[in-house]
Amino acid sequence: MEKNDERLETELKLGLPGSSGGGCGGEVEKSVKKRLFSDISGGGGEVEIKNEKKRVFSSVFSGEEEEVVENKNEVVGWPPVCAYRRRNGGKMYVKVSMDGAPFLRKINLCMHKGYFDLVKALEQLFGIEEALKEEENCEYVPIYEDKDGDWMLLGDVPWKMFIDSCKRLRIMKRSDANGVGLHAKDLLKGLSKEE
């Protein structure tokens, strides 16, 4: 599955616009992510994005490694399934981990209409009633990993946007997040507004 060397010449080079020829490495702008698939180079193709190393899709399939990368679906809009179908596919199981729990659970995001519903379901799943929603005295904070691999606080973006980008959930102990400025009050406000 590796391209011939000849083809390297005509390959799309990743680089900042305006730079001559470009090349991989260094800081690459966001748009580069969408070009990942075209950068099938023999050299394994690791690309630096936002200071995080992520494996280019292609290297996974070059036979160099068998493992399927978690952020396989970083590319926007691929496979080309229309947004309505993505959201209503019925299946959108994501893993949920809770700090201190010995095993993970899975939850179907499609089954929920919004953040309030989801938080209730999470509380039930782990038996931590009222511990996710309360203000300062709530023991846990719900966060999620998005398509970019970043950990985000639940509730900032519209629900639909969240569904499209959520890869997994984590119920983090508030004590671990001290000093991060979670503005739990705002989260609560956001949640109750949704009804």
Added chain:
Amino acid sequence: MCLFQSMMNYFPEEVLEHVFDFLTSHRDRNAVSLVCQSWYSVERFSREKVFIGNCYAVNPERLIARFPRIRSLTLKGKPHFADFNLVPPDWGGYVYPWIEAMAKAGINLEELRLKRMVVSDDSLELLAKSFPNFKSLVLVSCEGFTTDGLAAIASKCRLSSILLSYAFENRCFVAAVLNDCALLGFHIDDAESVAIMSPSSSLLSLFSTSKATWFWFLKELDLQENEVDDRKGQWLSCFPDSCTSLVSLNFACLKGEVNVAALERLVARNRNLRSLRVNHAVPLDALQKILAQAPQLNDLGTGSFVLDPDSETWNKLKNVMQKCKSVRSLSGFLDVNPRCLPAIYPICTDLTSLNLSYAPGIYSNELIKLIRHCQKIERLWILDTIGDKGLVAVASTCKELQELRVFPSDLYGVGNAAVTEEGLVAISAGCPKLNSLLYFCQQMTNAALITVAKNCPNFIRFRLCTLNPTVPDAVTNLPLDEGFGAIVQSCKGLKRLSVSGLLTDQVFLYIGMYAEQLEMLSIAFAGDTDKGMLYVLNGCKKMKKLEIRDSPFGNVALLADVGKYETMRSLWMSSCEVTYGACKTLAEKMPRLNVEIINEGEQMEGSPDDRQRVEKMYLYRTLVGPRSDAPDFVWTL
């Protein structure tokens, strides 16, 4: 020629108009209007259905000026790639100005069909208020409205109780009366002030005008794959008791609860209902009762299909299904207990269209058992959980199959439930009438595509999507150029093509050379140089919509033949190699194109460097210049 021309000049306009009545296709009518001035004139006054493939190619005023007698309007808004989240929200595509202009101009609108447009509740309310003969609303992949807007539509369906008696006997008479009233500027009041009349009575003496109340014979409300906010109102209950004109009601895409009792009553009194698609909130026991009232249905969309197969309701359902002898099209199954599927076996025998693509959790064996009953199927939409084995069963059973869509079931996980080239080859061998394909697959080979091309030369639409967009031939590791080349060479009537997999410029050489009828081409992560795009632009004379993402095509290709774009509806290029400078040049040279640059999240500090790559460009021909409703992040050059 001369003789013909002078002969045609002797035909009075009524004759021409009558001849044009037989032309239903808008393309034929467009052609006819170009023949000469008098044909143009006759055609434009007689055209009732207008199709506008890009709402920004023209504006409401021009539409109304040219086609004053329009009754049915079809509008499409956002570019196709908006379906895949490539177009930011608030890009545009608003229907309100169209409805407003037609309302002001007194257009007698009866039907509105919209795709990828933004429809606000205000639009729906204005629609409801403005057109007395409105009959049919079809919204596909639209957004921006809520169930409040639907309530406005539903509640306009009203008829006075006195006229009601005429409605049952002589529906066209009442419609004609309403029509004439509209023209005369009269409004029909509620029951009290309307007198019973005979057809020969003079209209003027019969109606009082105390209240402005429009009556509707709403026939069709069809909502497909829209994003609708549920306001927890009772929109379905807004259909009044007197609404009996419904032929088609599809609300499968609505997320919220509906008043099931109201639905039952609605179905019971609308004896002409042919098409009913409900949402997940309508459970199977309710559906069973509804079906008992509507054995005349042709098209059924179930809600959730979950029941205990050992229950009494289950038996009732089986009996009711057996009586539904007219159902030809089946969809829904938004949640399904596979053990309930045998209830639909009686319907399957005569089914021509089956959509199970929203049904999670039905696995290969159950699907195969179901398929075995569907020998007359012409259109099948399914998930890839069917597997290659299931497709072999389809191939051996469904000899009438014309359209197949296999969707991916697992977009987020590792995905080992998928189909491969084997399933496709089997289908092509078993289903010679196949002409339309959408196939999401794990892998593909050139050999398979070559075989498919040989078996099925009748493809009109061929869309292949490998889950890894640049995967090569699974056996030879070569690009899939030869395979797609065989498809375009063999399928001389091919109008729509989507390619995927590892592809070089070669595939585009083939496309340019052979795909003479091609109108729409979707390209992603393909090609090597500008030559690829040039082959297509030079070769495909009938190209209408070209959409390209993440491919190394740049300025040379873009600017080689600028006149070409006026022969096309639109061109989309995202994450390619075109620069601002080239786009500006193009815009300067072609004033009748709108060249739009979509900038997301980037700060607009003056104009960008000409050499900077453009992230997203969408250009389209237009008669009306840059649009006035473009948001900040869209620049029309």
